[in-house]
């Protein structure tokens with residue numbers, strides 16, 4: 001992997017999808033019970049009406065600025081760049097938003113939509129708890145009732161965010177089905193919505209679900225890439241050669257990528273390889289899955305030969321989901337974005353490295369993007385630039401990572417072997 | 433050609449009653465008892481029998497059917513296996529069989545292959561709760577080619593415009609979802625519901641069957657005056673979940689079915 005120019009595949013594909021049926025290429029659509037179809041039609045209609053409506057746009061813009069703290073900084077990570085020994089690495093600091101992750105961009109947008117539709121009750125699913133916290137925050141701000149569904153496994157591993165949601169006035173409902181994580185929380189939220197659709201708006205937390213959700217969430221997250229593109233031109237005086245983001249269900253990645261789809265910028269999405277792609281215990285739907293229908297859309301997912309959805313695994317609760325949004329399926333098919341995966345262990349090493357070398361504790365989700373840098377940044381030249389979406393902060397993860405390190409005792413070794421899975425200098429031992 | 437399913441509704445109407453459409457789950461509580469339940473319901477003279485295919489993420493289902501689905505999946509049940517079983521036993525079953533499955537198992541099998549296999553298994557109709565008419569184009573083509581009825585759902589939220597489309601695409605019967613909710617939720621047979629049924633019937637000559645939450649003879653008696661059929665699922669599954677053994681499960685299902693059948697008459 002040398003000059004990104006040689007790797008960039010010219011694609012003049014129409015990327016302003018979806019079509020009016022909600023399809024991105026062959027992915028997307030609306031696969032939901034009839035009860036919800038009218039609500040989706042109404043949501044599409046409302047969104048199309050208000051999205052270019054100046055009062056709506058202004059209200060959202062002001063909230064993003066004064067309440068959520070946008071624009072977020074673009075930070076040149078000098079020490080990390082030097083350590084990896086190649087391209088200059090820039091971090092888009094979504095971790096510095098109010099509530100600490102990109103999820104707030106979507107939550108604020110959707111809560112305004114809900115208010116426009118006259119809904120009085122908000123529901124959401126959450127994995128890492130970041131979307132739950134963002135939604136609880138936005139609901140508190142608007143004075144709306146809020147119920148968040150969360151897998152019981154995630155309630156344990158993201159305890160800090162559970163407390164936050166409760167303090168924000170949300171009711172957190174534990175979900176004990178299936179894998180007790182994000183997928184099951186979405187099922188529970190959809191069942192609530194089917195029951196209470198008259199007064200309730202469901203704020204989906206990523207670019208999944210039936211049309212128009214993948215489009216709406218994408219549009220609200222596009223602010224990440226729009227700002228970053230402008231900031232790169234200002235600070236680095238050029239577009240990045242590579243833009244990279246972690247991919248759970250795909251919202252921070254699509255939000256970063258969209259501004260660069262028409263540019264000669266290499267785009268990389270990093271999925272969760274969990275214990276390793278060959279173990280079958282991972283959450284890498286694009287790298288190792290196949291197309292199917294889950295939660296109302298046709299997308300890449302993990303399934304068995306009978307079409308049953310299989311359980312995902314990732315150390316990062318926000319990536320622990322067996323599907324990826326339909327637009328990513330299209331971007332994979334047209335080879336505009338390259339999708340790769342890193343393991344739990346690599347992610348924890350990325351987490352520790354960023355903390356130790358830059359003084360930034362990233363979310364475990366974001367740490368997947370950081371971890372992948374090690375695999376290629378060193379092969380690039382100093383004139384090259386890499387833009388990373390640092391999607392969230394890692395306060396929620398510190399207890400889990402400490403526990404992981406205690407059990408694994410990840411050691412920093414083999415500093416010179418860039419292919420090694422092990423990071424160095426900031427070993428677990430140093431941190432304890 | 434009138435479908436086998438429609439004929440059953442016509443027969444019931446001639447007897448001045450609504451049709452009884454029970455729902456059981458393929459492979460639940462186990463393979464053998466599933467087949468015996470099918471025969472028991474047929475012996476009770478159920479008019480149409482719905483067989484559910486378990487799915488890992490049944491987002492239209494309440495806790496009871498979720499639980500049954502999980503047990504069935506743990507038993508190794510699958511769309512392929514259920515079609516195989518039904519192919520073997522359907523010659524002994526008089527009632528037409530309707531398959532109820534989420535879309536992904538069909539998609540995974542391949543829509544064409546599913547059409548062939550369903551035909552071979554004597555399936556008369558298919559209900560796909562997460563496949564609205566907008567996404568059903570290809571499936572409808574395959575189903576028509578195999579003379580399998582496409583049964584679509586109408587919900588309390590359905591707009592007049594959608595209603596027309598759904599009714600036009602429905603064959604066999606139209607499935608009226610009694611409430612905004614998941615299967616097995618508590619149902620109150622209100623005047624509003626009865627009016628919805630009557631309004632829907634005015635729109636179409638296809639029979640209208642009401643389901644979701646229908647669980648006892650009292651509800652059935654009220655619905656039977658207007659609806660062409662009643663669908664009972666979670667209540668039967670619940671009897672099985674509560675039973676001590678397979679024999680008492682079958683007895684409990686038969687006994688509830690007889691109570692319901694006794695309430696189908698119109699006054």
Ligand SMILES: Cc1ncc(COP(=O)(O)O)c(C=O)c1O
Nearest residue numbers: 130206248249250251252318392
């Ligand atoms: C900080 C952070 N990054 C990334 C994700 C993954 O979601 P997505 O792929 O939609 O960006 C989450 C989800 O919870 C998250 O909290």
